[in-house]
Amino acid sequence: MNKDSNHTQDTEERILHAAEKEFFEKGYAGARTASIAEAAGVTHAMLHYYFRTKDNLFGRIVEEKINMLGDIILSAFGDGNLPLEERIRQGVERHFDFIAANRELPRFIVNEVLARPKQTGIMKDNALRIVNKLLDNLQQDIDEHAAKGLCRRVNAQMLLIDIVSLNVFPFMAAPIVKSAIGSYYDNYDSFLELRKKENVETILKKLKLD
Amino acid sequence: MNKDSNHTQDTEERILHAAEKEFFEKGYAGARTASIAEAAGVTHAMLHYYFRTKDNLFGRIVEEKINMLGDIILSAFGDGNLPLEERIRQGVERHFDFIAANRELPRFIVNEVLARPKQTGIMKDNALRIVNKLLDNLQQDIDEHAAKGLCRRVNAQMLLIDIVSLNVFPFMAAPIVKSAIGSYYDNYDSFLELRKKENVETILKKLKLD
DNA sequence: AAACGAACTAACAATTTTGTTAATGCAAAT
């Protein structure tokens, strides 16, 4: 069987892709295996042939997504060689951009993943270990700069929660934020551009000495 | 039929109460009318007798909750007689306290309400009208103080998004934030106390002149 | 070419879930 005639990967991929969309949009309970199969262009039975249960299929999606959590924080804030202010500015911007490129991820994580502590506990702990290691490093960085009188000695954990809150919420609550800003901006994307700058400013201002 | 023997309100209330819990916990798709009836201590048929469909019952809960949105913003930030800084400090604290007392509301709104624009559009618009009126007033307040050189001239809309983001996110992502702060705090509530202060500081610092 | 095995299909089964209906109880009105 050569690669071109191997439909397995194709079909499996298509189901996974359709499943991600369905689970993201409707959540586990709202998702229908029949819809997923239809969207993937395969018969309903194929879904069960490859993944046996809805649970299994869901698990595959969750596994893939939860690992992104730690990775994005690390890749955004991980460059300890930059000057602190630049490190944080870049972190906020990269994190914002990642969320903007994965707008439905936060809702999925909050609703579907965090609601299943038993099934996702290990993966979550793993992501947290990565983040905590980074936070230690960042806190050192902050403390050193603060000791030199270059910034306030803020808590790195709190700062990260600030950043994630500011960056994530406008996307999670997009429908209401969209209505709220209404006609003030040309379109939602131009609002988001401003929002990103605003978040960077808010965070950097918090670091500044009084 | 005297009031004591009128079981109608009792039963209806009990169903509504149980429904709110079920819908909050599991969302519309995950909620089961049978579970709601059982939790309310009534037969399954009674639920349909009073509300006919799951949709109707859900609509009643949504209607009640969506109206809280505008109200809380207004009651938190509405006091225009206070000095600006005090007005904002009080607003942030009151909004935080409200969310803390209704921790599952944001998730419900984001997941269930915002995902149903057709059914909730009018209610949402109504809440937004209240908020926008308040924002106009707050912006004037800010502009006046800025003109006197007492604060930065920040955009009131952006400021409100900042506040809501900072206050809401830690509750929506509570399971992961809980794990993340781990052993650093005695318990989650003592973390939340600090978090509230932190948010007030973050916002007020944003207003300060450089 | 015959056997083999993985991918696939159509039909079906089992369960869950929402919603209905006919009958009953019971308090208040006449």
Added chain:
DNA sequence: ATTTGCATTAACAAAATTGTTAGTTCGTTT
């Protein structure tokens, strides 16, 4: 006391949804 009407129940019906199975197709192996 009889009637009236709402509240309630148990049983049932209908639909939706997940999962299974027996059999088919088709490329590969021997």
